[in-house]
Amino acid sequence: MQPPMEISYEDFEPLSKWRRGQKSDTLEVHLPGFKRQQLQVKISSSGVLTITGERQSDEDKMKWSRFRKEFPVPENCQPNQIQAKFSNSILYMVMPKQISTISGAGPDVASGTSLSSIMNRNKKIALEIIIVISLAVAIGAYVKKYCQCSHLWN
Numbered sequence: 001m002q003p004p005m006e007i008s009y010e011d012f013e014p015l016s017k018w019r020r021g022q023k024s025d026t027l028e029v030h031l032p033g034f035k036r037q038q039l040q041v042k043i044s045s046s047g048v049l050t051i052t053g054e055r056q057s058d059e060d061k062m063k064w065s066r067f068r069k070e071f072p073v074p075e076n077c078q079p080n081q082i083q084a085k086f087s088n089s090i091l092y093m094v095m096p097k098q099i100s101t102i103s104g105a106g107p108d109v110a111s112g113t114s115l116s117s118i119m120n121r122n123k124k125i126a127l128e129i130i131i132v133i134s135l136a137v138a139i140g141a142y143v144k145k146y147c148q149c150s151h152l153w154n
Contacts, residue, residue, distance in 0.1 A: 005062050006062070008062060009064050010063060011066055012066075016028060022097075025094075026092055026093065029090065030090055031053060031067075033058070033065070033089070035055070040052045048071070051071075052066070076098050077098070078096050
Protein backbone atom coordinates (compact mmCIF):
# COMPACT_ATOMS: atom_id res chain seq x y z
CA MET A 1 0.00 0.00 0.00
CA GLN A 2 1.32 3.47 -0.95
CA PRO A 3 1.39 6.29 1.58
CA PRO A 4 -1.00 9.14 0.73
CA MET A 5 0.64 11.93 -1.22
CA GLU A 6 0.70 15.31 0.44
CA ILE A 7 -0.68 18.36 -1.26
CA SER A 8 1.75 21.27 -1.38
CA TYR A 9 0.72 24.90 -1.63
CA GLU A 10 2.51 27.65 -3.49
CA ASP A 11 1.56 31.09 -2.20
CA PHE A 12 1.77 33.95 -4.67
CA GLU A 13 1.09 37.66 -4.80
CA PRO A 14 -1.29 38.60 -7.64
CA LEU A 15 -0.79 41.89 -9.46
CA SER A 16 -3.32 44.46 -8.32
CA LYS A 17 -3.94 48.11 -9.14
CA TRP A 18 -6.46 50.82 -8.37
CA ARG A 19 -8.24 52.87 -10.99
CA ARG A 20 -9.62 56.03 -9.40
CA GLY A 21 -12.65 57.64 -11.00
CA GLN A 22 -14.99 60.51 -10.25
CA LYS A 23 -17.99 58.30 -9.43
CA SER A 24 -16.25 55.08 -8.36
CA ASP A 25 -12.91 53.46 -7.61
CA THR A 26 -12.10 50.11 -9.23
CA LEU A 27 -9.65 47.56 -7.88
CA GLU A 28 -8.23 45.20 -10.50
CA VAL A 29 -6.68 41.92 -9.36
CA HIS A 30 -4.95 39.89 -12.10
CA LEU A 31 -5.47 36.15 -11.56
CA PRO A 32 -4.24 34.17 -14.57
CA GLY A 33 -5.41 30.56 -14.59
CA PHE A 34 -8.16 31.08 -11.99
CA LYS A 35 -11.86 30.51 -12.47
CA ARG A 36 -14.61 32.46 -10.74
CA GLN A 37 -15.56 29.45 -8.59
CA GLN A 38 -12.03 29.35 -7.14
CA LEU A 39 -12.28 32.87 -5.69
CA GLN A 40 -13.81 34.24 -2.51
CA VAL A 41 -14.47 37.90 -1.69
CA LYS A 42 -15.44 39.20 1.76
CA ILE A 43 -15.88 42.65 3.28
CA SER A 44 -15.45 42.92 7.03
CA SER A 45 -17.44 45.25 9.26
CA SER A 46 -14.19 47.18 9.85
CA GLY A 47 -13.95 48.05 6.14
CA VAL A 48 -11.37 45.53 4.93
CA LEU A 49 -11.88 43.79 1.60
CA THR A 50 -10.36 40.28 1.61
CA ILE A 51 -9.87 38.33 -1.62
CA THR A 52 -8.69 34.71 -1.49
CA GLY A 53 -8.34 31.92 -4.00
CA GLU A 54 -6.74 28.57 -4.64
CA ARG A 55 -6.50 26.21 -7.60
CA GLN A 56 -4.73 23.07 -8.68
CA SER A 57 -1.58 23.44 -10.71
CA ASP A 58 -1.98 22.49 -14.35
CA GLU A 59 1.20 20.38 -14.36
CA ASP A 60 1.11 18.67 -10.96
CA LYS A 61 -2.22 17.72 -9.39
CA MET A 62 -0.61 17.60 -5.92
CA LYS A 63 0.44 21.26 -6.13
CA TRP A 64 -1.97 24.09 -5.50
CA SER A 65 -1.56 27.83 -6.04
CA ARG A 66 -3.18 30.11 -3.51
CA PHE A 67 -3.27 33.76 -2.48
CA ARG A 68 -4.81 36.10 0.07
CA LYS A 69 -5.00 39.86 -0.45
CA GLU A 70 -6.47 42.48 1.87
CA PHE A 71 -7.36 46.02 0.87
CA PRO A 72 -8.88 48.84 2.90
CA VAL A 73 -12.22 49.94 1.45
CA PRO A 74 -11.98 53.69 0.67
CA GLU A 75 -13.75 55.82 3.29
CA ASN A 76 -15.85 57.62 0.69
CA CYS A 77 -17.11 54.30 -0.72
CA GLN A 78 -20.59 52.83 -0.29
CA PRO A 79 -19.76 49.31 1.02
CA ASN A 80 -23.22 47.90 0.33
CA GLN A 81 -22.92 48.96 -3.34
CA ILE A 82 -19.60 47.21 -4.12
CA GLN A 83 -19.80 44.94 -7.15
CA ALA A 84 -17.44 42.20 -8.33
CA LYS A 85 -16.91 41.06 -11.92
CA PHE A 86 -14.49 38.38 -13.12
CA SER A 87 -13.52 38.62 -16.78
CA ASN A 88 -10.44 37.51 -18.78
CA SER A 89 -8.62 36.41 -15.60
CA ILE A 90 -9.10 39.83 -13.96
CA LEU A 91 -11.26 40.41 -10.90
CA TYR A 92 -12.80 43.89 -10.98
CA MET A 93 -14.09 45.29 -7.68
CA VAL A 94 -16.15 48.41 -8.46
CA MET A 95 -16.67 50.66 -5.41
CA PRO A 96 -19.15 53.51 -5.97
CA LYS A 97 -18.36 56.70 -4.10
CA GLN A 98 -20.80 58.37 -1.75
CA ILE A 99 -22.55 61.35 -3.26
CA SER A 100 -22.80 64.43 -1.08
CA THR A 101 -26.35 65.67 -0.54
CA ILE A 102 -25.46 69.08 0.87
CA SER A 103 -27.56 71.61 -1.02
CA GLY A 104 -26.18 75.00 -1.89
CA ALA A 105 -22.63 73.96 -1.13
CA GLY A 106 -21.45 74.84 -4.61
CA PRO A 107 -19.14 73.00 -6.98
CA ASP A 108 -16.41 72.39 -4.38
CA VAL A 109 -18.38 69.59 -2.71
CA ALA A 110 -18.97 67.80 -6.00
CA SER A 111 -15.28 67.97 -6.88
CA GLY A 112 -14.29 66.25 -3.64
CA THR A 113 -13.23 69.19 -1.45
CA SER A 114 -14.10 68.36 2.13
CA LEU A 115 -16.72 70.34 4.00
CA SER A 116 -14.22 71.26 6.74
CA SER A 117 -11.83 72.83 4.20
CA ILE A 118 -14.71 74.84 2.72
CA MET A 119 -15.69 76.02 6.21
CA ASN A 120 -12.06 76.97 7.01
CA ARG A 121 -11.84 78.94 3.77
CA ASN A 122 -15.12 80.72 4.57
CA LYS A 123 -13.84 81.59 8.08
CA LYS A 124 -10.67 83.04 6.54
CA ILE A 125 -12.70 85.17 4.12
CA ALA A 126 -14.97 86.39 6.94
CA LEU A 127 -11.92 87.34 9.03
CA GLU A 128 -10.43 89.27 6.11
CA ILE A 129 -13.73 91.17 5.65
CA ILE A 130 -13.80 92.07 9.37
CA ILE A 131 -10.22 93.37 9.16
CA VAL A 132 -11.02 95.53 6.11
CA ILE A 133 -14.13 96.99 7.77
CA SER A 134 -12.20 97.68 10.99
CA LEU A 135 -9.48 99.48 9.04
CA ALA A 136 -12.07 101.57 7.18
CA VAL A 137 -13.74 102.60 10.46
CA ALA A 138 -10.36 103.43 12.05
CA ILE A 139 -9.30 105.53 9.05
CA GLY A 140 -12.67 107.33 9.06
CA ALA A 141 -12.34 108.11 12.78
CA TYR A 142 -8.78 109.38 12.26
CA VAL A 143 -9.79 111.61 9.35
CA LYS A 144 -12.74 113.05 11.31
CA LYS A 145 -10.62 113.82 14.36
CA TYR A 146 -7.43 115.17 12.77
CA CYS A 147 -8.40 116.59 9.41
CA GLN A 148 -9.79 120.09 9.01
CA CYS A 149 -12.53 118.78 6.74
CA SER A 150 -15.51 119.35 9.02
CA HIS A 151 -17.67 120.37 6.05
CA LEU A 152 -17.50 116.70 4.83
CA TRP A 153 -19.23 115.38 7.97
CA ASN A 154 -22.21 117.69 8.12
